[in-house]
Amino acid sequence: MRTKLFILLAIVVSLGMMGCESKEEGGGGNKGMIGSNAAEKVYVAPGEHDEFYAFMSGGFSGQLSVYGLPSGRLFKVIPVFSVDGEKGYGFNEETKPMLETSHGFIPWDDSHHPELSQTDGVPDGRFIFINGNNTPRIAKIDLKSFETTEIIEIPNSAGNHSSPFTTQNSEYVVAGTRFSIPITETDVSIKDYKEKFQGSLTFVSVSDDEHGDMAIDFQILVPGYDYDLAHAGKGPSHGWMFFTTYNTEQAHTMKEVYASQNDKDFIAAVNWKKAQEYLKAGKFREMPANYLNNEYSEKTHTAVSKRETSVRVLIPEECPGLIYYLPTPKSPHGVDVDPTGEYIVGNGKLSADLTVHSYTKMMKAIENKSFEKEIDGIPVLKYDEVVAGVVEKPGLGPLHTEFDDKGFAYTTFFISSEVVKWKVGTWEIVDRIPSYYSVGHLMIPGGDSRKPWGKYLVSLNKITKDRYLPTGPELAHSAQLYDISGDKMELILDFPTIGEPHYAQAIKADVIKDNSLKYYKLDENEHAHVTKSEAETRVERNGNKVHVYMTTIRSHFAPDWIEGIKVGDEVYFHVTNLEQDWDVPHGFAIKGARTAELLIMPGQTETLKWEPTQVGVVPIYCTDFCSALHQEMQGYVRVHPANANVELSWGLGEDDE
Amino acid sequence: MIIGSALLLLIFLFPLWRISLDAPQFPEGINMYIWVNQVTGDDEATLQNVNILNHYIGMQKIEPDSIAELQYFPYIIVAMSVIGILFGVVGNKKLILTWVIIMSILGILGIYDFYLWLYDYGHNLDPMAPIKVPGMVYQPPLFGSKWLLNFHAHSYPAMGTYVLSLSVLMAIGAYFIKGKKGDSNEKAA
Numbered sequence: 001m002r003t004k005l006f007i008l009l010a011i012v013v014s015l016g017m018m019g020c021e022s023k024e025e026g027g028g029g030n031k032g033m034i035g036s037n038a039a040e041k042v043y044v045a046p047g048e049h050d051e052f053y054a055f056m057s058g059g060f061s062g063q064l065s066v067y068g069l070p071s072g073r074l075f076k077v078i079p080v081f082s083v084d085g086e087k088g089y090g091f092n093e094e095t096k097p098m099l100e101t102s103h104g105f106i107p108w109d110d111s112h113h114p115e116l117s118q119t120d121g122v123p124d125g126r127f128i129f130i131n132g133n134n135t136p137r138i139a140k141i142d143l144k145s146f147e148t149t150e151i152i153e154i155p156n157s158a159g160n161h162s163s164p165f166t167t168q169n170s171e172y173v174v175a176g177t178r179f180s181i182p183i184t185e186t187d188v189s190i191k192d193y194k195e196k197f198q199g200s201l202t203f204v205s206v207s208d209d210e211h212g213d214m215a216i217d218f219q220i221l222v223p224g225y226d227y228d229l230a231h232a233g234k235g236p237s238h239g240w241m242f243f244t245t246y247n248t249e250q251a252h253t254m255k256e257v258y259a260s261q262n263d264k265d266f267i268a269a270v271n272w273k274k275a276q277e278y279l280k281a282g283k284f285r286e287m288p289a290n291y292l293n294n295e296y297s298e299k300t301h302t303a304v305s306k307r308e309t310s311v312r313v314l315i316p317e318e319c320p321g322l323i324y325y326l327p328t329p330k331s332p333h334g335v336d337v338d339p340t341g342e343y344i345v346g347n348g349k350l351s352a353d354l355t356v357h358s359y360t361k362m363m364k365a366i367e368n369k370s371f372e373k374e375i376d377g378i379p380v381l382k383y384d385e386v387v388a389g390v391v392e393k394p395g396l397g398p399l400h401t402e403f404d405d406k407g408f409a410y411t412t413f414f415i416s417s418e419v420v421k422w423k424v425g426t427w428e429i430v431d432r433i434p435s436y437y438s439v440g441h442l443m444i445p446g447g448d449s450r451k452p453w454g455k456y457l458v459s460l461n462k463i464t465k466d467r468y469l470p471t472g473p474e475l476a477h478s479a480q481l482y483d484i485s486g487d488k489m490e491l492i493l494d495f496p497t498i499g500e501p502h503y504a505q506a507i508k509a510d511v512i513k514d515n516s517l518k519y520y521k522l523d524e525n526e527h528a529h530v531t532k533s534e535a536e537t538r539v540e541r542n543g544n545k546v547h548v549y550m551t552t553i554r555s556h557f558a559p560d561w562i563e564g565i566k567v568g569d570e571v572y573f574h575v576t577n578l579e580q581d582w583d584v585p586h587g588f589a590i591k592g593a594r595t596a597e598l599l600i601m602p603g604q605t606e607t608l609k610w611e612p613t614q615v616g617v618v619p620i621y622c623t624d625f626c627s628a629l630h631q632e633m634q635g636y637v638r639v640h641p642a643n644a645n646v647e648l649s650w651g652l653g654e655d656d657e
Numbered sequence: 658m659i660i661g662s663a664l665l666l667l668i669f670l671f672p673l674w675r676i677s678l679d680a681p682q683f684p685e686g687i688n689m690y691i692w693v694n695q696v697t698g699d700d701e702a703t704l705q706n707v708n709i710l711n712h713y714i715g716m717q718k719i720e721p722d723s724i725a726e727l728q729y730f731p732y733i734i735v736a737m738s739v740i741g742i743l744f745g746v747v748g749n750k751k752l753i754l755t756w757v758i759i760m761s762i763l764g765i766l767g768i769y770d771f772y773l774w775l776y777d778y779g780h781n782l783d784p785m786a787p788i789k790v791p792g793m794v795y796q797p798p799l800f801g802s803k804w805l806l807n808f809h810a811h812s813y814p815a816m817g818t819y820v821l822s823l824s825v826l827m828a829i830g831a832y833f834i835k836g837k838k839g840d841s842n843e844k845a846a
Contacts, residue, residue, distance in 0.1 A: 519702075553709065554709050579709075580701075580702030580705055580706065581702060581705075581706045581709075627713075628713060628787075628788070629713065629787055632787075
């Protein structure tokens with residue numbers, strides 16, 4: 001009955017009749033209560049820097065956006081899982097391998113959760129990871145260059161949602177299957193879900209050096225539920241990883257109803273240090289797999305795809321003590337561990353209450369073998385033996401919780417569209433504030449780490465409706481910034497985001513900004529087709545393949561005219577930007593290219609493949625306004641008929657003619 | 658005298674002159690350093706970047722390898738240092754005075770040479786330059802500040818010049834001390 005009520009409520013909300021519990025606190029209708037000094041709090045004067053970097057997922061854009069807080073200014077959209085014509089990502093020859101998968105080249109994904117690398121449980125600003133939800137992958141972005149430098153595909157997985165949450169020292173980032181599937185993948189009847197479908201929890205190791213190389217260390221095969229979100233233990237609970245589950249009913253159709261029946265689903269607690277012992281002892285199975293690991297080198301400026309053919313798999317039945325289930329009411333979504341590492345919050349999205357487990361109690365229950373039952377070798381701990389407390393009737397549809405540095409937790413409620421602040425330990429609600437509208441994740445800088453910077457809170461909202469100027473049927477999603485430094489939360493800013501900002505992470509700007517790369521050193525450029533000076537520029541033909549070794553420097557291409565290209569040729573423009581100064585990229589575009597532009601950073605080499613289909617003379621030009629004579633930075637390529645008998649010729653300036 | 662002459666060798670460790678350029682697009686500034694044996698910038702790419710900017714107004718490229726003075730000046734400095742030390746050991750007053758006079762002439766010649774280079778860079782412009790401002794020359798000041806189109810150029814002596822001056826001053830000091838105390842212990846200076 002209660003279930004139906006919630007579903008009904010959700011439908012009501014999605015129909016647009018806002019369930020406005022918030023009105024009484026709203027003050028000015030539904031515009032939110034804005035303090036008179038809100039503008040002052042978010043005003044970052046022209047030329048001043050923000051206090052925090054915020055990294056917001058692009059959701060169904062597949063990318064990652066970089067904002068400043070508290071100003072809400074957008075600095076960069078980093079292409080990750082989707083091609084980006086602006087930067088040539090996925091279009092130039094160097095980055096095409098980044099988007100290769102076992103299914104072939106994939107130009108899009110759905111990116112949900114950015115996760116900063118950590119040292120001692122604190123974001124360290126080396127890397128940020130983000131999951132590809134649709135075709136399961138994890139990407140790593142280097143925070144010196146703000147570029148995607150690695151993508152690893154996750155085999156035996158579907159719907160990589162509970163990912164890429166990190167352990168305390170980024171020993172691992174994880175990947176849990178939102179959609180269970182037959183493992184290994186075979187075509188079985190969907191109706192055989194209960195018997196033949198399984199989930200997998202993947203632990204991807206991250207090398208402890210400047211590269212942070214990712215590799216799949218092991219997978220755990222688990223019952224066929226939906227593994228939703230995850231968070232690592234920290235401090236005393238370091239060594240454990242927690243995953244939420246729903247659909248423990250194991251429904252395979254009409255999940256909105258059939259997967260919402262059980263009073264309790266589970267939080268899976270994985271002892272990954274134990275897993276390492278089992279691996280060492282050889283208690284794993286080597287399973288055939290097929291997945292790609294794509295790495296971009298900042299030396300060769302080129303990505304390489306490597307195919308992997310097996311994974312090490314642990315089976316819970318064969319590895320006692322590896323994994324336990326903590327019963328948690330009703331389809332828990334987020335699982336969030338407080339800064340002390342003691343409390344594990346299960347945000348039961350269909351529950352009326354918020355359940356908090358205790359790590360100490362969990363360990364005691366394991367020691368005492370207080371098991372309710374066992375599922376496929378996984379002991380289910382007794383609920384009463386692990387629960388630390390319950391936040392009673394906090395709101396409708398709890399999704400996610402983050403923490404400040406003063407012992408408070410903040411939980412989002414999707415259905416009642418609000419953020420609720422409560423005290424860790426006493427479980428009492430101390431404040432609540434509306435969000436506009438239907439908040440999913442929330443983010444406090446460092447709010448899932450051991451040391452939150454408890455100054456701001458950002459709610460990431462799915463619906464904006466009347467909040468901004470309308471833009472037709474498709475409206476922006478939004479981020480709302482709250483000041484949480486006082487007793488009462490205060491809404492201070494509201495800004496639109498790209499795609500759907502599922503989750504975000506933020507870090508003190510000081511940790512990152514001084515490491516930011518200004519340009520790539522030309523001396524260190526090891527690209528296979530680099531041209532390090534204008535003297536080396538040339539055009540070479542090999543059958544119907546033509547390689548153009550071109551350079552850019554303010555304000556010309558070398559060469560800037562080429563003749564002898566024929567219809568049907570495959571022309572590769574290997575363009576090296578000879579500039580060695582900050583903020584002097586050059587663009588390269590050619591008429592009729594069915595790819596995109598190149599946007600070449602100083603010291604970098606990028607390659608555009610161009611297959612001319614028409615006879616004529618086509619211009620090339622620089623697309624990034626580089627200098628006072630940017631408009632003059634152009635040239636011509638002459639295209640002869642396919643059967644023409646012509647030699648290649650090229651040049652720059654009168655002397656060369 | 659000996660210390661003063663030995664001090665001269667320190668100018669290999671410090672630039673003699675600094676020319677800095679300020680413009681709105683270069684909030685961090687562009688700094689060039691003129692040494693006795695090289696021309697450097699804030700980093701290894703500075704000269705390339707200055708040359709890129711200069712080519713729009715037709716200035717020649719600054720190429721340290723093609724500036725002959727940077728090749729032979731170091732030998733003169735080393736020679737003067739060795740000679741100065743020898744003179745100091747010998748301790749002859751007239752020799753010290755001779756050294757001071759030669760150094761002063763060399764210093765003045767050096768600055769005049771530097772001025773000629775600046776004049777040449779500023780006036781000897783490529784007639785094909787994309788940007789030509791009638792009547793405009795781009796000679797950076799020898800000493801002081803000056804607007805060159807969008808750049809505010811500042812040119813001042815740097816540590817190396819101070820070291821060089823100190824070296825000559827110490828020699829002058831040695832000359833006078835020697836005058837007072839006679840021939841006995843001028844080496845202390």
